[in-house]
Amino acid sequence: MSDLLNKASLVVIPSGYKEDTVYSVVPSDGSGDLSFTRASNGTRINSAGLVEVTPWNLVQYSEDFSNAYWSKDVGASVDSNVATAPNGTTTADRLNFAGAGQAVYTIQSFGGENTFSVYLKGEGANIGKQIYLEVGVTSTVTLTGEWQRFEVVANSAASVAIKRNTSGQASAVLAWGIQMNIGALKPYFPTTDRLNVPRLTYQNGGGGCPSLLLEKQSTNALTYSEDFTQSDWPKQNTIVTANATTSPDGTQNADKLIANTTNARHLIYQAITTPNTHTFTTYAKAGENSFLIMRLDTDTPEVKNWFNLSNGTVGTSQGGSPTITSVGNGWYRCSMQYTPSTLSNIYAVLYTAKTDGVEGFAGNDSDGTYIWGAQLEASSYPTSYIPTTSASATRVADACFKTGISSLIGQSQGTFFVDANIINPESPNGNVHILMVGTTTERITIYTSNSGTTINTDGLGGGGYVPISGALTLGRNKIAVAYANNDVAFYVNGNLIGTRTTATIPSSMSQVDVGGNYTYANYIGLNTYNEVVFFKTRLTNAELASLTTI
Numbered sequence: 286m287s288d289l290l291n292k293a294s295l296v297v298i299p300s301g302y303k304e305d306t307v308y309s310v311v312p313s314d315g316s317g318d319l320s321f322t323r324a325s326n327g328t329r330i331n332s333a334g335l336v337e338v339t340p341w342n343l344v345q346y347s348e349d350f351s352n353a354y355w356s357k358d359v360g361a362s363v364d365s366n367v368a369t370a371p372n373g374t375t376t377a378d379r380l381n382f383a384g385a386g387q388a389v390y391t392i393q394s395f396g397g398e399n400t401f402s403v404y405l406k407g408e409g410a411n412i413g414k415q416i417y418l419e420v421g422v423t424s425t426v427t428l429t430g431e432w433q434r435f436e437v438v439a440n441s442a443a444s445v446a447i448k449r450n451t452s453g454q455a456s457a458v459l460a461w462g463i464q465m466n467i468g469a470l471k472p473y474f475p476t477t478d479r480l481n482v483p484r485l486t487y488q489n490g491g492g493g494c495p496s497l498l499l500e501k502q503s504t505n506a507l508t509y510s511e512d513f514t515q516s517d518w519p520k521q522n523t524i525v526t527a528n529a530t531t532s533p534d535g536t537q538n539a540d541k542l543i544a545n546t547t548n549a550r551h552l553i554y555q556a557i558t559t560p561n562t563h564t565f566t567t568y569a570k571a572g573e574n575s576f577l578i579m580r581l582d583t584d585t586p587e588v589k590n591w592f593n594l595s596n597g598t599v600g601t602s603q604g605g606s607p608t609i610t611s612v613g614n615g616w617y618r619c620s621m622q623y624t625p626s627t628l629s630n631i632y633a634v635l636y637t638a639k640t641d642g643v644e645g646f647a648g649n650d651s652d653g654t655y656i657w658g659a660q661l662e663a664s665s666y667p668t669s670y671i672p673t674t675s676a677s678a679t680r681v682a683d684a685c686f687k688t689g690i691s692s693l694i695g696q697s698q699g700t701f702f703v704d705a706n707i708i709n710p711e712s713p714n715g716n717v718h719i720l721m722v723g724t725t726t727e728r729i730t731i732y733t734s735n736s737g738t739t740i741n742t743d744g745l746g747g748g749g750y751v752p753i754s755g756a757l758t759l760g761r762n763k764i765a766v767a768y769a770n771n772d773v774a775f776y777v778n779g780n781l782i783g784t785r786t787t788a789t790i791p792s793s794m795s796q797v798d799v800g801g802n803y804t805y806a807n808y809i810g811l812n813t814y815n816e817v818v819f820f821k822t823r824l825t826n827a828e829l830a831s832l833t834t835i
Contacts, residue, residue: 289832295693295819297799299497304340306477307497307685318695319799321483325681326671329498330482334491334613336568336658336670338592340482342474343395344445348461349477350378350389358443361387370461371404371432374685379408382449388419389460390446395420397806398536400470401445402436406459409704414455415449420465424680427453434462436470459736460677468536483685484669486813496706498669499800500681503672505660506527506557507633513553513656515539521554522547523637524650526561532657533568533616537656541572542637544648551648552578554634562661565633566620566670567658568612571595573652576645578636581605581623591641592619594654600641615674616657620667633661666708668811684799694722695821698769698790702832704816706735719764719812721798727791731764733757761815763833769823781826 290296295317301308302321307316331337348350351365360383367376373658375700380389407413407428414632421442426435445465449455462473485495509515511532513525524543532539544551569577571594580589588605592598596619599607605621612618625631637654639646658670671680703720721730757764757777765776773785799817824832 287829289401289820289824290818292820292822292824293818294627294695294813294821295690295817297814297817299483299485299495299814299816302485304364304479306482307328307483312693313797314820317491317687317690319687319797322481322684322737324340324480325679326392326479326832327482327484327680327683329486330488330491330612332487332491333489333535334464336533336612337486340474340476340479341464341475342473343467344391344393344477345401345476345479347463347474347476348376350380350460350463355389355391357389358387359533359676360384360484361389363389365825368406368459370730371434372462377459379457380447380460381457382455385449385454387451388417388446388448390419390444392444392449393441393442393465394729395442395465397538398468399400399439399442399465400436400468400522400639401442401463401465402434402470402473403440403447403559404432404434404461404462405447406430406432406456408457408459411455411457414453414454416458417446417450419444419446419448426638428458429650432461432472440534453555465598467534468815486669490611494815496815497682497685497799498813499683499685500680500811501661501664501713502679503547503664503668504677504679505662505673506563506677507555507661508675508677510659510671511538511657511671513542513659517675518553518555522549522648523551523553524653525553526653526792530570531614533612533614534657536802539568539655541653541655542635543651543653544574544646546647548645550636550644551638551646552580552634552636554632555661557661558630558631562622562624562665563631563661563662564620564622564667565619565659565661566667567635567659568616568618568657569594569613570616570655570672572637574637574639575655576600576638576641577618577654577656578634578638579607579621580632580634580636581621582632582634583625583630588620588621588623591638592617593641618658618667631661631671633659635659641747666811671831685799686797687795690797691793693821694794694797694819695768695823696790696792696794698823699820699821700765700767700815700820700824701729702732702763702765702818702820704761705764706813706815707757707759717812718798718800720794720800720817723791723794724796727794729766729768729791729794731766763835765829765833766822766825767826767829772823774824774826774829776829776833779830781830 294312529541591600
């Protein structure tokens with residue numbers, strides 16, 4: 286493989302990224318970097334195995350205090366890019382305060398355990414003077430003539446502010462790299478609007494090498510997905526204790542469903558109106574009670590499943606294709622599906638339970654089950670977690686692409702290779718792109734179809750395609766397509782699965798779309814990408830077999 290990579294014109298191994306960009310390894314001058322858009326937040330599994338909002342820096346414009354996102358009290362002002370920042374660039378701003386009580390701030394609420402941090406430096410007469418950092422709590426810091434990263438731990442905040450509180454404090458301060466992140470202090474991550482950040486995700490449990498997560502748009506219809514004490518979650522014979530234990534995001538914000546002493550069912554629920562197929566998921570952990578029951582219904586019929594949180598198995602099942610997946614530290618992500626027959630309220634219900642197959646029992650006002658991160662989405666499979674508060678939230682489809690790179694794509698001949706984990710192939714029309722090279726009119730495309738067990742290419746010779754049944758399975762696949770005029774070969778996992786001897790290669794290919802075609806966002810499914818490689822020559826069949834062997 287390493288010898289073959291020396292021949293490659295473009296190599297993307299997800300490791301380096303920033304807003305709007307996934308870096309290429311080859312070429313290393315930036316000409317092969319892929320553009321990335323999502324226009325929303327998203328979550329991933331980080332290297333420690335924790336669910337994490339991407340990016341972890343929850344404030345916008347972390348190096349631009351002149352942006353309108355940062356409000357300025359009357360008398361406060363910002364001089365942009367006036368000093369060398371800790372990273373060696375001239376991007377540090379000077380915050381000026383004409384009088385006491387003035388601040389540069391943003392109004393943004395944060396709940397749970399958070400850490401605020403910012404790099405500050407004094408100049409001239411302001412060296413040795415103090416400045417306030419306010420994030421729900423107030424911290425007084427003393428400026429020096431060197432850059433210092435200050436941090437403040439806060440359990441909740443309605444705003445983030447740098448402030449001169451009295452006339453004796455600093456009248457100006459150099460500032461750069463402001464951050465608020467969930468949990469303990471994390472490495473600094475620069476932000477602008479925070480939206481188009483690629484998600485490099487790890488397997489459950491963390492560790493190993495990351496892969497690039499690309500998936501369709503989805504909406505979590507449930508409100509207060511992490512706060513089951515809210516009235517949005519009506520309770521029946523149930524007590525909810527907030528922040529009872531550490532959740533899958535690593536902070537103490539998971540709630541506990543506790544059964545009261547009534548001999549009955551002990552549950553909470555929400556209802557939404559929809560005619561769609563829905564997937565219901567939640568994270569759950571055994572407390573004194575070992576079972577979680579999940580139910581979806583429109584009064585009748587209903588689907589209901591018992592999940593054994595002591596051994597990670599599905600117990601009694603009454604439909605809905607239930608699954609349970611360990612995510613570490615005793616937590617499981619439980620899921621099930623439901624399709625209502627008519628437009629009606631869907632009830633998403635969560636119970637604490639003691640015994641498989643049994644709903645009702647008399648509790649003791651203390652024993653229960655831990656839950657966190659509930660989600661109900663119009664999908665036939667679970668997507669990554671979408672946090673909500675007082676309203677539903679939507680994660681927009683990921684798009685990873687590059688235009689104007691004909692110099693890196695073989696034209697009359699070439700090869701492209703994808704190492705991807707195919708998680709689910711759903712799309713509205715049954716087709717999901719894995720990789721597309723070229724345009725919508727002249728292209729070579731690998732895509733799954735319907736059940737996810739077919740590989741096709743199209744665009745060869747004006748719209749033809751070659752279906753190869755049984756080539757792809759859910760899970761990891763290494764796929765290569767080698768092409769030249771009248772000489773096309775398809776390899777999957779070390780095996781030749783098809784050839785085409787009548788094919789006219791598109792005359793000009795200058796665009797790459799990884800995952801869903803960014804022109805047609807609905808073609809995206811749910812895949813993670815370990816590697817994408819391009820060659821400007823048609824590799825030999827022996828090289829293709831070597832390249833794709835797992």
